[in-house]
Each structure stands twice: as structure tokens, then as C-alpha cells.
Amino acid sequence: MTEQGMPLEYYVNVTLSQDKLVAYLHFTNCDETFTCTVAQLEDIVKNQHIIHGVNHEILAKIASTPVAYMLEKTIIATGDKPVDGKDGYIEYMYDLNGNEKRPLEREDGTVNYKEVTSINNVRKGQIIAKRIPPMDGTNGKAVTGEALFAKAGKEARFKLGKNVVTDTEQTAMYAAIDGVVVKTDRDKINVFPIYEVNGDVDFNVGNINFVGTVVIRGNVHPGFKVKASGDIRVTGGVEAAELEAEGSIEISAGILGQHKGFVKAGKNVKSSFIQDGTVEAGEDIVVSQSIMHSTIRAGKNVLCQGTKGLIVGGTIQAGDKVVARTVGNSMSTVTAIEVGVLPELRNELIQLRTQMRSQMDNLDKTEKALSLLDQMAAAGQLSPDKLAMRIKLGHTKKQAVDELAHLKERILEIEKTLEDTDKAKVMVGSMVYGGTKIVIGRYTKFVKDPTSRVCFKLDNGDIVATANF
Incomplete structure (x- = not known):
């Protein structure tokens, strides 16, 4: 009983929040004359089974001046809220949402607008994603002392598409082939061996560098680069661009080179036409x-x-043969057809001969300088600095002689391959015009007059023209 004549529960009411994390005290049926002690308040709190997180300081303040707390609910106990566990997730090694499609900034701060596409190239066996496990939560405690259990984090699962595998513990995803990593419907992760561009290669797409095959359903615009470890297929045309494939290249609408860029394939190149271009x-x-x-x-x-x-x-250079319907034109436009040796060897030979001429000129100058110094030495007029020059020029001469010997040896090697031209031939099905130069191995023939249906081949050290194909 209280001094007011009624049990304390008549004047003081204690309630809980629905989640039992907060206990409130509020007054009923009392006026400004009401009084109580801390012990009485603590007893009523205990009777309501509130044993955790009780704020004894606030209970003391209520007991000392209850009138200050009569108009509102007052929090007298606070529990510990449970902290739910964090869900596991998949950590991708690549941006699969296209967020990285932006121009590339150079070191000097300028922007290369041709480098906008970031292809997610992946090699066989390379990791694509990791599975990060969930984190445990922390249980809470109600003001009544009950445990409030936290929700456990959910396990993440790989969504496997085509050409991907996981390890036995399902902790990582790997590429089963070389290709491009792509997210498809329902967030499945795939590796495709072909990268497709449904349109032109322009500033919207940018340069392409892919470990598989590239298919372009449009044109390749001037100044852009397409590089592929597999093949390149272009349904449109290529204009003043750079295409390079380890496999083959096929261009449906032809190549307009404008004497810029190039097309280079490890295997074959197929095109409807080539104009002002460089193709290997x-x-x-x-x-x-x-x-x-x-x-x-x-x-x-x-x-x-x-x-x-x-x-x-x-x-036109070919290791074996060149076959065409018509070579040259009636205006005698200079046209060179070279067969019988790999083009790179023929071009290397030209460079070696240029280097050899330069080296011989340098050697001649060195020998003349050494001869002058030898004369001075014989006359006893060689100063210390001239002596040092003489020694240095002696080393220079030795290096030049060694280099010349190496160049001569390599030139002989290539010239031997020029002799192996049994299969080499130039076959013209309709007409070859004057102004055409035919080179087979180390031999050259200039066509002076138009000739129809002819095959050029080597016979006893001479290029002959026959009608036999």
C-alpha cells in the first residue's frame, strides 16, 4: 500500500514494447500530491519481470519528483537489439553490368574516346568469381531477460551458365574456355568464345581486344582497332582501320585502306575487294x-x-602463287607480282642488303682513318689522344667486319630459299598488261605487251610464260 491508500499498481503502470526491447513507466489515477520511493518503483519493475537493462538512475529521478514525469511515458529499461547476420555474396572479378564503358584517360590527362569498351576477356582456368560466406549475427536480450535470436545470413549460390565450372567446395567459379564473361537472363554467368558487335565499330563501341573470335555486324570505321586471338568476321566493310587476328579474317564488303591502318591474319584473309590497303x-x-x-x-x-x-x-607478294583473271591495265600501271619466297624473307633480304651497304661505307671510312693514323705512328707523330682514337677505331673495325660476316651469312641463307621455287607461279586467266613486273625467287621479268591466258613460272633460271596452267 502507498500513502495514498491504494496499491502502487493503481498509480503506476509498466508496459513493454512489442519486441520487448523497451519498458515504459507512466502514471494513472494520481495528482501532484503523489509520492513514492525508489524501492517501491524497483519492486513494481521486478514484479513485471523486467530484469535487464533497467535504468536505476531514471527510477531515482522519478521517485524524487514524480510530478515531472506524470504527463508522458518514460523509458525505464532498454534491452539489447539482435544484430542479424550478413548475407553471403558473390564477388566478381569483372564488371558485368557495363559500368566501365567510358573513355580511357591517358597519363597526360587527355581522353582517348576510341577506348570505351572494356571486354571481360578470360582465359581457360582463370577465376571469374568468389563466393563470400555469410557472417553470423549477434543475439540480443529482451528487458525481461529472454534471448532475442538474430537471423542468420543467407548463403549465396553461383548461377552457372555456359562454359563455367566451380571447385568442389563451391568457393570459386572458373572459365572452362577462353572467351568473354557475360551475365545473361536470371543473372547466369557464362563464358562465350565469340564477342559480337551488333552494329558498327565506332565511338560508341571503341577499340576491341578479345581472346576469342570477334563478329562485327556492321562496318569498322576509320582509325579504330580490332584485335582477336581467334577469327574476325565483318559483315560490312573496313575503312582505314587496323584489324589483327591470330586466326582468319573475313570481310564481306571489302577494305578501303586509304593507305592507313592494316589487316593482318595468322591464317587467311577473305574480302570482296582491297583498295589502297595493306593486308598480310x-x-x-x-x-x-x-x-x-x-x-x-x-x-x-x-x-x-x-x-x-x-x-x-x-x-603482291606470295610464298607460292598468285592467281588472277586480270593483272595490270591498258594504261600500263606499274604492278609488281612476287612469288617463290615468304614475303617476310624477301623484305628481310631488302633490309639486309641496305644494312650491308651502310656497314661497308662505315668500314671504308674506318679503314681510311686507321691508315692515316698508322702513317702518323710510323712517323712518331702519334699523340696520346690519337693513340686512344687508333685503339677505338681498331675495335670499331673488328665489330664492322664481324657484322658484315653475319649479314652475308644471313643473305646467303635467304638467297638459297629463293632458289627453291619449283611450286612458284603467277597464273593469269584473262589478260596481263604491260607495266607488270613478275618476280619469281631471285629472277625478274617485265611484261611489255598485253598477253592473254598465261602462266609464269621458273624454268632453268629464266621466267617463262606458258599457256599451261
Whole structure:
């Protein structure tokens, strides 16, 4: 009983929040004359089974001046809220949402607007993603002393698409092939061996560098670069751009080189036409219409056999043979056809001969200087600095002689390959015009008059023209 004549519960009411994390005290049926002690308040709190997080300081303040707390609920106990565990998640090694598609900033602060596409290249066996396990939560405690259990974090799961695998513990995802990492429907992760561009390669797409095959369903605009470890297929045309593939390159609408850029394939290049371009292939270059004013190098064959089948202007080099319907034109445009040796060896030979001439000139100058110094030495007029120069020039001469010997040896090696030209031939199905230069191995023939349906090949050290294909 209290001094007011009624049990304390008549004047003081204690309630709990629904989650039992907070206990409130509020007054009922009392006026400004009401009084109570701390012990009485603590007893009523205990009777309500509130044993955790009790604020004894606030109870003391209520007991000392209850009138200050009569108009509102007062928090007298606070529990510990449970902290739920964190869900596990998949950590990707790549940006799979396209957030990195922006121009590349150079070191000097300028921006390269051609470098906007970031292809998620991946090699077989390379890690694509890691599975991060969930974190445990922390249990809480109600003001009544009850444990409030935290929710456990959820396990993340890999969403496997095509050409990806996981380890036995399901902790990491790996690429099963070389290709591009792509997220598809329902967030499945795949590795595709082909990278497709549904449109032109321009400033919206940027330069491309891919470990597989690239398919471009449009054109490649001037100044852009496409590089692939596999093949490159372009349904449109290529204009003054750089294409390089370890496999083959196929261009449906042709190449307009503008004497800029190049097209280079480890295997074959196929195009409808090539104009003012530079094209290299490890094996064959196949053109259905025409090759005009271009530099062409093929490890095996250059074949221009379509309805037009025209080669005019520029230089055509092939390891084995060149086949065309028409070579040159009635205006005698200079057209060089070279067969019988790998183009890189023929070009290396030209460079070696240039280096040899330069080295011989340098050696001649060195020998003249040494001769003058030898004369001075014989006359006893050699000063210390001239002596040092003489020694230095002696070393220079030895290096030049050694270098010349090396150059001569390499030139002989290549010239021997020039002799092996049994298979080399130039085959013209319709007409070859004057102004055409035919080179087979180390031998050269200039065509003076138009000739129809002819095959050029080497016979006893001479290039002969026959009608036998």
C-alpha cells in the first residue's frame, strides 16, 4: 500500500514494447500530491519481470519528483537489439553490368574516346568469381531477460551458365574456355568464345581486344582497332582501320585502306575487294573482285578469281602463287607480282642488303682513318689522344667486319630459299598488261605487251610464260 491508500499498481503502470526491447513507466489515477520511493518503483519493475537493462538512475529521478514525469511515458529499461547476420555474396572479378564503358584517360590527362569498351576477356582456368560466406549475427536480450535470436545470413549460390565450372567446395567459379564473361537472363554467368558487335565499330563501341573470335555486324570505321586471338568476321566493310587476328579474317564488303591502318591474319584473309590497303596473311589471301594499289603479303597464295578478278597497282607478294583473271591495265600501271619466297624473307633480304651497304661505307671510312693514323705512328707523330682514337677505331673495325660476316651469312641463307621455287607461279586467266613486273625467287621479268591466258613460272633460271596452267 502507498500513502495514498491504494496499491502502487493503481498509480503506476509498466508496459513493454512489442519486441520487448523497451519498458515504459507512466502514471494513472494520481495528482501532484503523489509520492513514492525508489524501492517501491524497483519492486513494481521486478514484479513485471523486467530484469535487464533497467535504468536505476531514471527510477531515482522519478521517485524524487514524480510530478515531472506524470504527463508522458518514460523509458525505464532498454534491452539489447539482435544484430542479424550478413548475407553471403558473390564477388566478381569483372564488371558485368557495363559500368566501365567510358573513355580511357591517358597519363597526360587527355581522353582517348576510341577506348570505351572494356571486354571481360578470360582465359581457360582463370577465376571469374568468389563466393563470400555469410557472417553470423549477434543475439540480443529482451528487458525481461529472454534471448532475442538474430537471423542468420543467407548463403549465396553461383548461377552457372555456359562454359563455367566451380571447385568442389563451391568457393570459386572458373572459365572452362577462353572467351568473354557475360551475365545473361536470371543473372547466369557464362563464358562465350565469340564477342559480337551488333552494329558498327565506332565511338560508341571503341577499340576491341578479345581472346576469342570477334563478329562485327556492321562496318569498322576509320582509325579504330580490332584485335582477336581467334577469327574476325565483318559483315560490312573496313575503312582505314587496323584489324589483327591470330586466326582468319573475313570481310564481306571489302577494305578501303586509304593507305592507313592494316589487316593482318595468322591464317587467311577473305574480302570482296582491297583498295589502297595493306593486308598480310600467314596462309592465303582470297579476294573475289579486285585488288587495287595495295601492298599484299601472303605466306602461301593470293587468289583473285571472281567475276572481275582484277589486280592492278601496288605490290603482291606470295610464298607460292598468285592467281588472277586480270593483272595490270591498258594504261600500263606499274604492278609488281612476287612469288617463290615468304614475303617476310624477301623484305628481310631488302633490309639486309641496305644494312650491308651502310656497314661497308662505315668500314671504308674506318679503314681510311686507321691508315692515316698508322702513317702518323710510323712517323712518331702519334699523340696520346690519337693513340686512344687508333685503339677505338681498331675495335670499331673488328665489330664492322664481324657484322658484315653475319649479314652475308644471313643473305646467303635467304638467297638459297629463293632458289627453291619449283611450286612458284603467277597464273593469269584473262589478260596481263604491260607495266607488270613478275618476280619469281631471285629472277625478274617485265611484261611489255598485253598477253592473254598465261602462266609464269621458273624454268632453268629464266621466267617463262606458258599457256599451261
